[in-house]
Amino acid sequence: MNSEAISAVLAKHSALKASKAKLEAMEPGAYVVHRSWGFGQIKSYDEANQKLIIDFKTKKGHSMDPAFCVGSMDVLPAKHILARKETDTAKVADLVENDPVQLVIDTLSAYPGKAASAIELEIVLAQVVGEEKFKKWFSSLKKLLVKDPRVGVPVKKTEAYIVRDEPVSAETEIMEEFSNTRSARRRISLAEDLLAASIKEESKQALGQVLAGITESVRDSNQIDPSERLYGAFVRDELAKILGHAAPSAPSQSDLIKEVRGLSGIAEKIPVHFQSKFLDLVKETHPLEWREIVFALLKTSQGKFTTECINFLMENGEAAELAATLNRWKSEQNLRAPVLLWIIKNRHSKKFGKLLNDLVTPRLLGAIFFAIDYEALQSAGTRRIPLGEALSDDADLISDLLAAADTETARDLGNALLLNQGFEELTKKSLLARFIKLFPSLQSLVSGESDTKDEQFLVSRDSYEKKRVEYEEIVSKRIPDNSKAISVAREHGDLKENSEFKMAKQDQSVLMGQKAQLERDLARARITDFTEATTEQVSVGTIVDLRDVATGKAVRYTVLGAWDSDPEAHRIAYKTPLGQALMGKKIGEHVKLKIAGVQHEYQLAGINRYADAK
Numbered sequence: 001m002n003s004e005a006i007s008a009v010l011a012k013h014s015a016l017k018a019s020k021a022k023l024e025a026m027e028p029g030a031y032v033v034h035r036s037w038g039f040g041q042i043k044s045y046d047e048a049n050q051k052l053i054i055d056f057k058t059k060k061g062h063s064m065d066p067a068f069c070v071g072s073m074d075v076l077p078a079k080h081i082l083a084r085k086e087t088d089t090a091k092v093a094d095l096v097e098n099d100p101v102q103l104v105i106d107t108l109s110a111y112p113g114k115a116a117s118a119i120e121l122e123i124v125l126a127q128v129v130g131e132e133k134f135k136k137w138f139s140s141l142k143k144l145l146v147k148d149p150r151v152g153v154p155v156k157k158t159e160a161y162i163v164r165d166e167p168v169s170a171e172t173e174i175m176e177e178f179s180n181t182r183s184a185r186r187r188i189s190l191a192e193d194l195l196a197a198s199i200k201e202e203s204k205q206a207l208g209q210v211l212a213g214i215t216e217s218v219r220d221s222n223q224i225d226p227s228e229r230l231y232g233a234f235v236r237d238e239l240a241k242i243l244g245h246a247a248p249s250a251p252s253q254s255d256l257i258k259e260v261r262g263l264s265g266i267a268e269k270i271p272v273h274f275q276s277k278f279l280d281l282v283k284e285t286h287p288l289e290w291r292e293i294v295f296a297l298l299k300t301s302q303g304k305f306t307t308e309c310i311n312f313l314m315e316n317g318e319a320a321e322l323a324a325t326l327n328r329w330k331s332e333q334n335l336r337a338p339v340l341l342w343i344i345k346n347r348h349s350k351k352f353g354k355l356l357n358d359l360v361t362p363r364l365l366g367a368i369f370f371a372i373d374y375e376a377l378q379s380a381g382t383r384r385i386p387l388g389e390a391l392s393d394d395a396d397l398i399s400d401l402l403a404a405a406d407t408e409t410a411r412d413l414g415n416a417l418l419l420n421q422g423f424e425e426l427t428k429k430s431l432l433a434r435f436i437k438l439f440p441s442l443q444s445l446v447s448g449e450s451d452t453k454d455e456q457f458l459v460s461r462d463s464y465e466k467k468r469v470e471y472e473e474i475v476s477k478r479i480p481d482n483s484k485a486i487s488v489a490r491e492h493g494d495l496k497e498n499s500e501f502k503m504a505k506q507d508q509s510v511l512m513g514q515k516a517q518l519e520r521d522l523a524r525a526r527i528t529d530f531t532e533a534t535t536e537q538v539s540v541g542t543i544v545d546l547r548d549v550a551t552g553k554a555v556r557y558t559v560l561g562a563w564d565s566d567p568e569a570h571r572i573a574y575k576t577p578l579g580q581a582l583m584g585k586k587i588g589e590h591v592k593l594k595i596a597g598v599q600h601e602y603q604l605a606g607i608n609r610y611a612d613a614k
Helices: 003-012 014-025 066-072 081-087 089-098 100-109 118-129 131-147 170-180 184-196 201-220 226-243 260-269 272-285 290-299 304-315 319-331 337-346 362-378 386-393 397-401 407-419 425-438 440-447 461-490 499-524 577-582
Strands: 031-034 038-046 051-056 059-064 073-075 115-117 160-163 457-460 525-528 542-548 554-560 571-573 590-595 598-609
Touching (some): 003 014, 031 051, 031 066, 038 059, 051 066, 059 066, 081 100, 089 100, 089 118, 100 115, 100 118, 100 160, 118 131, 170 184, 184 201, 184 226, 201 226, 226 260, 226 272, 260 272, 272 304, 304 337, 319 337, 319 362, 362 407, 386 425, 425 440, 571 577
Parallel strands (some): 554 571
Antiparallel strands (some): 038 051, 051 059, 115 160
């Protein structure tokens, strides 16, 4: 804009006289940042319409009233980093890759007082670096800035980064701030920063004051919680080592974890890099009961601490006990979501494969559904459930867990999925599709109809009695107990916030579903003693001898009732895919079977009656 154009704008908008300098800066070629349109460049001035013509990245040749732009657009000086990115692209790109601290200094130098708020600096640098790589890039940059004496780094995002007139070493800056704060939490953080800095010999004398200050904070402050006090004691002792001092006597790190009852609360909050040292400290402080303590910590652990506990137990010769404990927790429905997440993520690893081999079963899928449902009831709103996301994202997980399941077990788990409150309906259908791929007969779960509504099936007397006892247990004990639990939970107050009531109602849904399914199954079941079987062809109650066509290896299966599967004893229910493949086959015929994920072709070598072999 020339002087005539500016005069015309001021004549029309007298209130803009104080902004004359900004209007003068709106000349062709100048780079700008608009509040709504973002970064752009002024290309020209349309005198006839009194409009600036600006190229924004999302809108070229956009015309704007300069009077409107005064309050909504900043004109960038030529040395501003966003302008330099356009005029000196190669140099700025080199700074991004090879000298990011200098890039920050150049960026700050364009601001009044060579200072900008943390938020303002990050917004500008994100545009220079690119949104995709900025987060990781800036995370590495912050570590360099803390150590660089030329830049003052703020503690809070509301404070400013500043280019110093005179460089100050990182440790000097930290010690100055340490002496100016009385916050125990901040002192611990600053002392930790000192440990990470390269402390010069001449600075060690001043460290004595830091050691005295943090010792006082750990001993006397009522501002910090037990986990912060313990970590503060660790930082204090590390500083004492650097200075060659004996560790302060009270409170020692061991003193702070003598009470076993509070250890899980401490473990939840300690820094990740201190977790391994914390477990070593537990063992040292509690030499007789450390195993029980670490198992208790593992049970309620989260995130990386779960892995730390498991590695610690294995490194200390407790692999067998760990495997037994995880299996027991699975049976008792005591596996929490973080431990379940660790199991499914590590189930194929070489390091943990042997440990987890016996855990990857249909029962584990039941434990996963239980944990997801529980977390959904405990959480507020639509908070993400990592275990549920892992189940959805891992395409092989359900097939791995159901590899040893029969159709009835898979159906029970499918019903549990349908009742689960931790999944959206579309996710349930997607997961059920994986069930149906393995067990096509479960298609009825999607349609809501029974594909075997009137069909009877054969069962042994023993298996029938087990189902009947299970039914009686549900009807005479578990449902009445659940009704009492609902009544008690209802007395606890607001049902919207009452987790006990929600859990009891969920249990009620599951129990009523199990009762109804058992009633249908018991009504359809026909008891047999397998004496009707013949040796002419494979039928319910026959023992089948097979020969692998490729290897000549012999294998024997006993085909029994719908509830009689025992894979370890090579007993299979006639309703399973393997049983159905064998049914009706005669000696000499071939059958193709998929066993443990591997395709085999067998020839029937013999058929005997199970009733004769008993």
